[in-house]
Amino acid sequence: MRKILFWLIAILIVLQFFRPDRSNVSAGPSAANINNFVAVPADIDQLLKTSCYDCHSNNTSYPWYAGVQPVGWWLGKHISEGKKELNFDAFGDYPLRRRYHKLEELEDMVDHDEMPLASYTLLHKAARLSAEQKRQLVAWSEAVRKEMEENYPVDSLKRK
Ligand code: HEC
Numbered sequence: 021m022r023k024i025l026f027w028l029i030a031i032l033i034v035l036q037f038f039r040p041d042r043s044n045v046s047a048g049p050s051a052a053n054i055n056n057f058v059a060v061p062a063d064i065d066q067l068l069k070t071s072c073y074d075c076h077s078n079n080t081s082y083p084w085y086a087g088v089q090p091v092g093w094w095l096g097k098h099i100s101e102g103k104k105e106l107n108f109d110a111f112g113d114y115p116l117r118r119r120y121h122k123l124e125e126l127e128d129m130v131d132h133d134e135m136p137l138a139s140y141t142l143l144h145k146a147a148r149l150s151a152e153q154k155r156q157l158v159a160w161s162e163a164v165r166k167e168m169e170e171n172y173p174v175d176s177l178k179r180k
Contacts (some may be wrong), residue, residue: 031039032089040092041136050078052112057087057119064160068108071136078109083143098137120168120177123161130157 053059060068074080077099086095091095114122129135130149141148149157168177 056109
């Protein structure tokens with residue numbers, strides 16, 4: 021038993037020498053940020069920043085425990101997968117169809133309590149969305165899509 025404990029602790033100590041990747045902290049706002057392409061009212065901007073930006077932007081604010089392995093790897097995986105699916109700092113680089121589709125997904129995810137991830141809101145209480153905040157987010161996204169529908173031909177937004 022003591023031997024196992026010793027080795028477990030030894031392994032955990034060795035793991036700490038593998039530093040987590042902190043490359044998701046950028047110097048400032050990016051040119052392709054969603055705010056430069058879509059009207060995002062201040063309260064919606066705040067909601068996205070508080071509840072989504074840690075995994076869906078180039079500005080992740082890392083908690084102290086992100087420095088402890090293997091937690092750091094686990095968080096890093098969420099961040100890189102989240103950004104791959106949707107990066108609010110790259111939104112302007114997306115083709116129209118992808119923008120439209122990601123907003124649709126956003127509505128779906130928020131509506132079904134799939135985002136923000138439950139493992140995240142467990143410790144980030146401020147990121148939890150109230151029923152009213154969910155309604156606001158979904159209504160905003162729907163309005164953005166509606167405006168897109170008015171400004172662009174349908175086949176540039178949806179696959180037939
Ligand atoms: C702790 C990290 C984390 C947070 C916080 C988070 N997400 Fe995600 N998100 C992910 C990951 C990981 C994926 C990809 C895997 C998946 O779909 O479950 C994802 C995927 C998505 C997708 C893409 C789905 C698709 O299939 O195209 C949308 C849209 C999304 N998230 C919206 C949001 C919104 C809106 C918020 C804030 C209200 C949010 N997320 C907060 C980690 C996060």
